[in-house]
Amino acid sequence: MSRQRGWLATELEHRGVSRREFLGFCTTMAAALALPDAAAAQIARAIQQTAKPILIWLEFQDCAGNTESFLRASRPTAAEVILDMLSLDYHETIMAAAGRQSRENRDRPVKDNPGNYIVVIEGSIPTGANGAYCTIGGESALDIARNVCSNAAATIAIGTCATFGGIPAAAPNPTGALGVADAVPGVRNLVNLSACPANVENLTALLVYYLTFKRWPPLDHLRRPLFAYGKSIHDGCERRAHYDAGQYVEAWGDEGHRAGHCLYKMGCKGPATFQNCPNVKWNGGTNWPIGCGHPCIGCSEPDFWDRMTPFYQHLPGVPGFGVASDIDKIGALAVLGVGAAFAGHGLIQIMKRVGNKPEPLEPKTPAKGA
């Protein structure tokens, strides 16, 4: 890995990013991560002193949605610079090399740079049919993940498929799909960025945090950074006042819908879903699903394809509402998870923080075979 200093200044200059803009970015990042003001200087120092860390981005049972999200990094402009400043040595959707030569790029850091590269995994990992449900270069996804993660400094599972199994793992899970934590037990320094896809602003913030502090931020019990998954959608929702006032959309396109009323009755899963969509929004802060008029589908939560469906049926057990008569017929277990989260969403957050400890990064090569 190159250790040249001062390259960042040159890089920024070539991109037309001034020193002032760069420091502005660092301040924004510090704010996004809820860090004290002094942290901005530390971020700036860390980013500039770090040689380009290698990033290996693996795609397995994926749709490339997180890759596309990654390409939308937009706020501030320097965020893209930061991403570009990682050495993206392997990413099938983007890289120039193909076939054997591309696989060499993937495997080289494992051998030559142990403990000095970050892995991002997109897509779930199938365990059925001896690995034949996903192969690359004749190797199974599982073998590739185990090998590449074994010497990584850290691994980021991006998107709900890589974190929790996602849609391939939805019932009846035809391919035995698993998220990274389950498929590669013992994987070190794993951070989960769930959502379908994950919001690139959270990936950017996570990488900056890592480059700055050489460790991951505090995580919730699902290994997700608290700065992005610490509050429910409902808590930050721009339509919350309408919920509190009992103003609901009753039919698509009705007066309440046009006036921006609460989407709870149309099936919104915001109360049971933890993510910062209402704050950071999407595509450079342009909009977000509830903002455009559609309910939240709970995409950052485990098993949401099973637990949050049917999408257009409202959550049970809501204060002030009669519980739908057919709820009794459905497994009480399922209702419990979502319902409890709803009824006590404030409480749940507190619980999430208990027992949560940030994981220090191990600076040197750990043993193989994670």
Place this chain on the structure above:
Amino acid sequence: MARVVVDPVTRIEGHLRIEAEVDRGAVQDAWSSSTMFRGIEIILKGRDPRDAWAFTQRICGVCTTVHAIASIRAVENAIGSAPPPNARLLRNLIIAAQVVQDHVIHFYHLHALDWVDVVSALSANPAKTSSLAESISDWPLSSPKYFTGVRDRLKGFVDRGQLGPFANAYWGHPAYRLPAEANLMAVAHYLEALDWQREFIKMHAVLGGKNPHLQSFLVGGMATPVDPDSQSALNTHTIAALKQFVAQARDFVARVYIPDLLAIASFYKDWAGHGRGVGNYLAYGEYPDDDTANPVLFLPRGIIRGRDLSKVEPFDETKVTEYVSHSWYQYQAGDDVALHPYRGETAPNYTGPTPPYELLGTDTNKKYSWLKSPRYDGEPMEVGPLARMLVAYVSGHARVKELVGAVLKQLNVGPEALFSTLGRVAARGIETQIIAEKMDAWVDALAANMGSGELRIHDNSKWDPSTWPADAMGAGFHEAPRGALGHWVSIHNGLISNYQCVVPSTWNAGPRDAKDRRGPYEEALLGTPVADPERPIEILRTVHSFDPCMACGVHVVDAKRREVTRVRAV
């Protein structure tokens, strides 16, 4: 004979493997294999059909709108739901934005590096690059200083010794033919396009909450309220924003993409003689102009067979079938029958080598892909921008005829040049230009509706499943960026009993059928030159010309109705 394996084929969506027999400097035979499978259609069984769009949308995050559109159309067709005019206009705009953004990304970020040598750009003269750029377009980012900046930035990148995504590619391969200055110009536009796509696709966030995976689709309409007097609905502020996005698209396509395409193509005209393919073309057509059951389509529907540009055959939905003879599935009635999607049955049946493996063993093992082999009236069909432009051209679409004619004239080639690797690249560009020009009309129509008080976005009459028949079947057709996409759904007592997608990349990348006829990729690779079997860049050129999207291509439907047990929110 040398067996050349390209796996992974990169700069695509998904997992694709090509095996080719190369002899005397050219491909003699080829096998296209998809190496990933999820089973989303199995997962859909027993679920609420109104949820299906969100599930099928996750088939692909690159063409992130296409399976949602096909799904809501299929379910609407089944239950008799009639979306109002605003829903049609919003969908047309979302589809169009997807096509324009996707095609630009394909040209610059997925395909260009097969034609553009990034390392060669380092030796370019910025002043000459500026002259070249200014000779083909009035795009303002064209000064010598600008290109010096791009070159130096690239140089800094190379000097640090960390080439990242550009490492270990086929740079310096004799098949690269652009002068250094053209390479530098293309690299500059590669970077500009990266910024452009990010900004332009905010149009999807305006209309769908976010991109990728927009979230404003509904069976029966759209979830985005329309009301010029509300700050929580699509209003005149939205109209102004849409106008700006559309102008941004037209500008970049007309002044950067198309001039680059023509400039680069002029150095690779021999590629009009490679990659011919199966010579049959299928287009479902797109962009309904009215709200009837059989609307007029801006791009027409039809079939062209045997490269015969004298007539377009009408499309007959009943003639679509799929084979699994060479796919890792089995049919109850034997693997050599072809089934229509409504009767589609599949059980995964992996018979390939156990990973890790070196070769698929296509000489001894009949099955070699997770893709099925779709056929129309028994024949393989190519789908995609080339199919759409050919069907429109022969149908007499005035603007398509005009632009196809202009491109052929500029490259000084005849219409037969269209049936090729280069023809696919050109057709994609022509389509982008035509759609970018058309979008404004739909924005205007939306504005006119707002002005006249036509604010409906949804057909509420069929939202409640109790209004549906006990049994219903429907098909939804759509032109995705990569070609003809069809979804077939069967509904029983309000729940999905069968669901099947026949997808563009299945049409194009599918394996041989029961009669051993090759799929379009395989056929197109025959005769493709390969100068160096260790660096088969020519194979990438032809395969990339189809814009592979493998996650889309793989699908499966369970043969037996499987009881799906799962827990639910309610």
